Amino acid sequence: MSDKRQRARVQGSWAKQLPKHTRPTGTVPNNHQPQSTHSAPGSWGSGPQKTCETFEYHQPTKAVRDVPAEKFLQEHNFALDRKAGDHVISSGPSGVSRLRLLPGFLPPEEADWMFSKLLAELPWSQKTNYRHGEAYEEPRLTCWYGELPYTYAQSTMAANTQWHPLLLPLRDAVEQASRCTFNSLLCNLYRDGHDSIGWHSDDEASLGVKPTIASLSLGDTRAFSLRKQPPPEENGDYTYVERIRVPLSHGTLLLMGGATQDDWQHQVAKEYHDRGPRINLTFRTTYPEPEGHKPGTKLRFTAK
């Protein structure tokens, strides 16, 4: 076998020849020790030996920061401030951010029946969005109800006043529980664990200031994650921000209110094990876009 072919077999044809003298990564040469010029990397005893190298500990120049542990918000988890299901997740200059979790808002049998009807009967379709001028298909199906169109990610869902008859009593029940009124509904269908929604805030100007969003989950449980907006000095780096995870199960209602859309982002990430379909109904209130306003303009920039 030619020398070249043999090397390809042993290393993989993409492998580059190693430079003759490489220093194993992570070794910190002691400045006071002369370096041996006879080093033989990879040798365990035969051939010319290195003089003994020592390691010096250098204090990191930047303070080491801990990444805060993710908090879990569950029915039985009262670690966060709790008052009748209310969790204050932050309070700052933009106000208090609140979540309210109502597991079993729909009893299981009603939720089962509702889920199959909505899965079969809502006009689900896949929306095309734009980011930096490039089109991409949303990794989920959606449909929209409301007297006004809804624009996000540079693509508009047309106004649709033909509410499915099941959705109107459901809206009444959600309004009663939240003591808010909602004139619109964005429905999301996650067909399996590969469907998702990326980090974003529901902060389009058309949703108004400090909106309350009511989100009802049906079908398989998915993890709903929140992360805090970093302070300006972090230049958009989310490494050290607070994070919260809320498993949203069949029949659970989650209310997001106060400054949550100003100070936090949320997502439902892809999962790499089997997940069945899940429907999420997010009741909102929409307002006409302000005059001269580009539809879909965000109060703060985030991509959906």
Ligand SMILES: O=C(O)CCC(=O)C(=O)O
């Ligand atoms: O599916 C969910 O729970 C979240 C949906 C969502 O974030 C949205 O519609 O803006």
